[in-house]
Amino acid sequence: MDAAGIGIGMSIFARGLLCAFAACFATQEDPKPAAPATSAAPAANPRQGRPAARRRSVLFYVIDTCRADHLSVNGYARPTTPFLEKLAARGVRFDHCFSQAPWTKPSLSAILTSCYPTVTGMNQLFGQLDNRFVTLPESLRDAGWYTVGFSANPLMGRLSNYTQGFRRFFDAGAIIPNVYAIHSTSGSAKALNRHVLPWIEQNTEWPYFLYVHSVDPHENYEPAPEYLKLFADPAHEAQYRKEWQALIDVKPGQVANACTKEHFEKAGVEIGTFIEYGKQLYDADIRANDDEIARVVDALDHKGQLDDMIVVVTADHGEEFFEHGGTSHAFMLWNELIHVPLLIIAPGLLPEGLVVKDPVQSLDLYPTLLDLLGSEPPEGLQGRSFAPQCRGEPGDGRMIFSENHETPGSQRILHDQGVTLSVIRGPWKFILNLKSPAFRPRPRAELYRIDQDFAEQKNLAEEQPERSAELEQVLLSWWAANSARREGVSVGNLTLDALGEADPDTLERLRKLGYVK
Numbered sequence: 001m002d003a004a005g006i007g008i009g010m011s012i013f014a015r016g017l018l019c020a021f022a023a024c025f026a027t028q029e030d031p032k033p034a035a036p037a038t039s040a041a042p043a044a045n046p047r048q049g050r051p052a053a054r055r056r057s058v059l060f061y062v063i064d065t066c067r068a069d070h071l072s073v074n075g076y077a078r079p080t081t082p083f084l085e086k087l088a089a090r091g092v093r094f095d096h097c098f099s100q101a102p103w104t105k106p107s108l109s110a111i112l113t114s115c116y117p118t119v120t121g122m123n124q125l126f127g128q129l130d131n132r133f134v135t136l137p138e139s140l141r142d143a144g145w146y147t148v149g150f151s152a153n154p155l156m157g158r159l160s161n162y163t164q165g166f167r168r169f170f171d172a173g174a175i176i177p178n179v180y181a182i183h184s185t186s187g188s189a190k191a192l193n194r195h196v197l198p199w200i201e202q203n204t205e206w207p208y209f210l211y212v213h214s215v216d217p218h219e220n221y222e223p224a225p226e227y228l229k230l231f232a233d234p235a236h237e238a239q240y241r242k243e244w245q246a247l248i249d250v251k252p253g254q255v256a257n258a259c260t261k262e263h264f265e266k267a268g269v270e271i272g273t274f275i276e277y278g279k280q281l282y283d284a285d286i287r288a289n290d291d292e293i294a295r296v297v298d299a300l301d302h303k304g305q306l307d308d309m310i311v312v313v314t315a316d317h318g319e320e321f322f323e324h325g326g327t328s329h330a331f332m333l334w335n336e337l338i339h340v341p342l343l344i345i346a347p348g349l350l351p352e353g354l355v356v357k358d359p360v361q362s363l364d365l366y367p368t369l370l371d372l373l374g375s376e377p378p379e380g381l382q383g384r385s386f387a388p389q390c391r392g393e394p395g396d397g398r399m400i401f402s403e404n405h406e407t408p409g410s411q412r413i414l415h416d417q418g419v420t421l422s423v424i425r426g427p428w429k430f431i432l433n434l435k436s437p438a439f440r441p442r443p444r445a446e447l448y449r450i451d452q453d454f455a456e457q458k459n460l461a462e463e464q465p466e467r468s469a470e471l472e473q474v475l476l477s478w479w480a481a482n483s484a485r486r487e488g489v490s491v492g493n494l495t496l497d498a499l500g501e502a503d504p505d506t507l508e509r510l511r512k513l514g515y516v517k
Contacts, residue, residue, distance in 0.1 A: 055144070055207040056346065056373060059300065059311045062111075063289055064104060064153050064185075064215040065329060067318030068097070068341040070283060078231060080286040083294035084313065084343060089353050091311070091345030092390050096359040098424065099317050100402050102337035103330035104155045107316040107362065112136050112162055114366035114383035116401065118482040122160070123405040129161040134378040136366045137209055138165025143375045146205035150196050151213035152176055152188035166211070170195055186222040186285050189214040189292035200299045212296065216289040217319065219257055219328060220244070221281035227288045232280035240277050243269040258328035260439045275322045282319065307347045310372055314362065315340040323455065331437040333402050333422040334456050335429075346372060350390050358395030359424060360386045400424040401478055406435070418442075421475045427451035430461075430471035445472060 068074050073084040073093065100110035105125065106117035113133040117123055120133060129135075137147040142165075149169045151157050157171035175191050192214055200210075216223075228234055246267040247259050264271045293313065300306045318337045319329050329337055340362065344350065349372065364383040370376070371385035389395050404420045418437035423430050431446040445461040445468045461468045 054308060056349070057207040057305065057309045058140070058145070058209045058369065058373070059296065059309060060209065060211045060369075061293060061296070061311070061313045062108075062156075062211075062213045063217065063286075063293075063313070063315045063341070064213065065218040065317060065319050066286060066289075066315035066341060067336055068315075068339045069336070070217075070279075070286060071341050073343070074341060078283050080283050081290045083290045083297075084341075087293075087297065087311070087313070087345055088343050090347060091343060091352060092350050092354045092356060094342040094344075094356045094360055096357065097314065097340050097342035097362065098359060098400050098402060099315070099338045099340050099362045102317045102333060102402075102404055104153060104316050105160060106403070106405075108156055108160070108162060110363045111314075111316070111365055114363055114377075114381040116363065116382060116482050117403055117405070118479060119382065119486050121486060127160065129164060131161070131164065133164075134380065135162070135165045136369065137211065139366075139370065139378055140209045140373075140375065141165050141167060144207070146208040147211075148199065148208065149211035149213070150175065150192050150199075151211075152185070152192055153213055153215045153218075156213045185215040185218040185220065187216065187224060187288070189216050189289045193292050193295055196296060197299050200296070200303065214289055214292070216285040216292075217282055219319075221278060221285055223281055223284035223288055227284040228281070230287060231284045232277060236277055240274065240281075243267070243274055256328045256330065258326060258331065260326050262439060271322060275327070278327075279321050282321075309346070310349070310369065311343070311345040312365065312369065313341065313343040314365070316362075326440060331404065331417055331440060332442070333404055333420050333431055335450070335454055338402050338422075344368075344372075344390055346390075351392055354390075354392055356389050356392075356395075358389060359400055360389065360395070361400045397426065399474070401475070403479070406437075421479055423471055423475050423478070424450070425471065425474070428467065428471070429456070430468065430475065432472055432475050447471070 070076050070078075071081045071084065072079050073081045073088050074095070099107045101107040101117050105127065106120075106122050109115070109117055109120040109122035109129060112135045113120055113129070114136070115133060120129060121127065122129060137149065141147045147166045147168075149156075149163065149166045151170070152172050152175045154172040156162050157169065159171075163169040163171075175195060176188060192212060196210075196212055225234065228237070244257065246269055247263055248257055250263055250266045251259075261271065264274070297306065297311065300309060317329055318335075318339060320326055320332075320334070320336045323336050324332065324334055326332075331337075342360065342365075361383075364386050367377050367381055367383045367385040368387050368390070371387040372390070384398070386395070400423065402422045404417055406417045406419060416438040418440070419434040420437075420442075421432045421434070427449055429448045429450045431448075433442040433444055433446070436442045443459070443461065446456070446459050447461040447464060447468050448456045448458070449460060450456065
């Protein structure tokens with residue numbers, strides 16, 4: 001068999017394996033004992049007076065692959081999120097929330113565990129979260145919340161052991177059966193609502209934690225006709241699909257359609273037209289998802305529950321459209337990939353119409369939510385609550401770290417992602433490229449003044465070598481400490497005394513990573 005045949009075979013194998021996992025674990029009932037949840041109070045019209053104070057339920061909605069700057073609620077020119085604009089007026093919107101990784105597996109591990117991906121080890125496509133981590137739904141379940149989840153992405157489910165702590169979980173195989181879910185994404189929010197809305201209608205549990213994970217904006221960007229025509233010319237659709245396939249054909253076997261200038265030239269596809277039409281399709285998918293979020297929130301409101309809830313809307317990561325010479329996601333840590341939307345609505349608990357401009361991060365959502373709910377956090381969380389910012393207080397200036405790592409053993413179905421770390425400190429963002437990803441050669445150091453250059457177009461690393469060197473040391477120390485923590489050793493910095501506490505296996509790992517010689 002030739003190389004192309006091998007590549008196609010690996011792609012089919014990878015898709016089949018994901019489908020098989022999703023089908024086998026479509027719906028989960030958690031056998032673990034949990035604190036009993038109380039029955040919901042009879043539905044009442046919240047406009048006619050609120051019932052006695054009770055613990056709040058939670059809707060936690062993740063829009064996969066949704067970059068913040070393509071949402072009209074965040075000022076985007078196209079009307080992609082008219083409902084989220086109305087929802088934001090009832091709560092708090094964050095201008096700058098950053099995820100901890102540019103693809104689903106590691107970024108979700110940070111949301112669910114409030115630990116960095118290096119600590120959880122969730123950097124590989126088929127990795128499983130270690131049971132020693134106490135997840136957000138697990139913490140809430142044990143505190144008396146009924147936990148239920150619905151996901152259209154197979155990476156958020158049993159495939160990753162991310163169902164840990166859910167009393168019931170509906171995996172991608174139950175939501176979008178008999179298809180390769182990660183490439184059948186448009187319309188996922190509508191498919192989810194065929195399960196979520198009946199659950200809301202029939203549910204008698206209170207308080208509850210309802211997790212919903214859609215993937216509408218994820219490639220292949222195939223919005224329904226009624227949404228397509230809102231933002232794009234349907235007459236160009238056939239040509240776009242032809243060019244899409246041409247790009248896939250020049251790199252057979254790869255799961256995502258991640259392309260650089262080299263791929264476009266080889267496929268004979270004009271970059272500008274392709275990228276612009278792709279953005280229009282992407283926006284149409286976001287609009288479709290917005291309408292389905294509206295149906296969920298309206299169902300909660302109709303049942304008289306919304307005023308006693310906390311609603312969180314966010315994303316796991318973004319998407320790139322050639323801002324830095326590439327498409328898709330999972331490779332670098334630029335803002336188009338890690339700047340994600342965040343809304344938190346809690347009627348009667350948080351201000352209405354507040355816009356928080358100080359940066360926050362996905363890692364801190366877990367302790368923040370527990371703080372707002374009045375529930376004690378478990379030990380071992382690396383995040384900390386930004387609940388004070390939800391009430392209008394200034395941020396504490398905490399540094400924000402993100403990371404991306406190659407996935408050993410997956411090179412035949414995923415491009416080599418390289419090894420990249422980033423830190424945001426005040427107006428500065430520093431990216432350290434320890435190893436460039438496939439087809440994307442990058443300088444070791446990238447330094448940006450993101451209050452003036454949020455698009456990260458002017459690299460100031462050579463102009464400010466001292467600042468770059470300082471932030472590089474900050475990043476390496478942070479990564480070393482997290483790598484040691486992963487091995488069960490507390491290392492706060494890179495001093496010889498601190499490293500002397502590490503066991504030989506940990507020291508060997510740090511040596512291989514380049515921390516110690």
